[in-house]
Amino acid sequence: MAGASTALVALAALCWGLSGGIAAMLMGSGWEPVVVAFCRGAIGFLFACAWLLLRPGGSGLGSAGLWFWSVLAGFGVAGNFAFYSISIAQGSVAVAVTLMYSAPAIVYLVSFALRLESLTPVKLVAIALVMLGIILLTQVYDTSIDGITLLGIAAGLLAGLCYAVFIFGFKYAAPHGSPQAVLTIAFAVVAISLIWPAGADRSIAVLGAPELPLFILLGVLGAGLSFALYVTGLKRTAPTVASIVAMVEPVTAALFGVVVIGESLTAPQGLGIALILFTVTVLSLHSPAKRP
Numbered sequence: 001m002a003g004a005s006t007a008l009v010a011l012a013a014l015c016w017g018l019s020g021g022i023a024a025m026l027m028g029s030g031w032e033p034v035v036v037a038f039c040r041g042a043i044g045f046l047f048a049c050a051w052l053l054l055r056p057g058g059s060g061l062g063s064a065g066l067w068f069w070s071v072l073a074g075f076g077v078a079g080n081f082a083f084y085s086i087s088i089a090q091g092s093v094a095v096a097v098t099l100m101y102s103a104p105a106i107v108y109l110v111s112f113a114l115r116l117e118s119l120t121p122v123k124l125v126a127i128a129l130v131m132l133g134i135i136l137l138t139q140v141y142d143t144s145i146d147g148i149t150l151l152g153i154a155a156g157l158l159a160g161l162c163y164a165v166f167i168f169g170f171k172y173a174a175p176h177g178s179p180q181a182v183l184t185i186a187f188a189v190v191a192i193s194l195i196w197p198a199g200a201d202r203s204i205a206v207l208g209a210p211e212l213p214l215f216i217l218l219g220v221l222g223a224g225l226s227f228a229l230y231v232t233g234l235k236r237t238a239p240t241v242a243s244i245v246a247m248v249e250p251v252t253a254a255l256f257g258v259v260v261i262g263e264s265l266t267a268p269q270g271l272g273i274a275l276i277l278f279t280v281t282v283l284s285l286h287s288p289a290k291r292p
Contacts, residue, residue: 008233010245012226017097017252019222022214023085024093024261029211033085036218038198039206040081041190043219044227048183051228060177070182073169074189077227079162082194083155090152091138093257094265097250098137098273099156100163101280102130122282129279136272170231179231187223247277 019040026036052059060066080100087096138153166186173182195203206215254273257263265273 005233005236006245008229010248012230012233013246013248014252015221015226015229016246017249018256019218019226020084020088020093020097020249020253021256021260022218022221024088024257024263026211026214026218027085027089028261031206031211032198032202033089034082034194035198035202035206036215037078037081037085038191038194038203039215040218040222041078041187041194042203043216044223045184045187045191047220047224047228048180048187051180052178052184055178055180058178059181061181063176066173066176066181067185069169069173069176070185071169071189073166073173073182074186075193076162076164076166076169077186078190078193080159080166081190082197083159083162087152087156087159090149090155092263093261094250094254094263094269094273095137095152096156096159097253098276099134099153100160101247101250102134102157102160102276126279126282129275133272133275133279136268137276138272139266139268171234174231174235179228179235182231183227186227247281250277 023036023040027033084096084100087099134153169186170182173186176182206212209215250273254265258265
């Protein structure tokens with residue numbers, strides 16, 4: 001069962017990677033990042049609601065713990081969707097998704113600064129390598145490059161912090177109820193959080209747009225199906241294993257951006273991506289989280 005659960009997490013990460021490329025295509029067609037993020041969450045909510053109506057048993061909707069952790073996860077998802085879309089719009093899919101996955105090292109750095117965690121040689125080297133990877137990836141040392149903005153870098157890192165929040169929320173919500181109940185609450189929070197910044201008029205305009213099939217595909221792959229797979233798989237997958245298997249997402253997103261959308265990566269950027277993904281994987285292995 002553990003192997004099957006890990007496979008579900010890997011499939012979810014694959015769907016997330018593809019959704020990053022689809023989001024980039026939609027924004028390339030002129031859609032604002034926050035509208036893309038809202039539609040992704042709203043379609044996820046419809047998917048989760050349908051699943052809950054079809055299988056209402058054991059939902060756990062009467063549990064306060066389910067509501068608390070699911071709402072927390074929902075805010076994490078909303079922030080992740082919004083900041084990730086902004087980062088893609090301000091840079092590229094590969095840069096945005098890799099910055100998002102550098103978040104664990106950033107969390108460690110903040111923890112050290114606040115003296116919440118002790119500094120070890122392994123963690124110090126890991127943070128230094130991630131910082132070097134970010135410098136190479138964003139090419140902040142080259143003032144002649146205009147493709148990546150400070151807003152894009154900041155949004156990518158914030159997407160990563162929100163990613164950590166929703167993983168944490170989903171992990172602790174899972175024991176209190178069914179996956180479909182957790183997702184319904186979480187995506188309701190996403191839709192409510194993003195409807196105002198997205199704007200009702202702009203969101204409704206999606207229904208008559210020629211890009212509607214792409215929006216539906218984004219919602220199904222990037223929210224509905226992927227999160228159903230992830231929350232189901234997470235019940236029997238250790239957090240450390242899940243974080244490593246989820247590296248399928250940045251690899252898929254980067255390849256989609258280069259092969260399908262035609263984004264380009266320089267040799268230093270490729271090295272930066274490799275450094276960040278390798279280091280975050282080692283960091284996850286070195287600091288295993290306890291199962292709740």
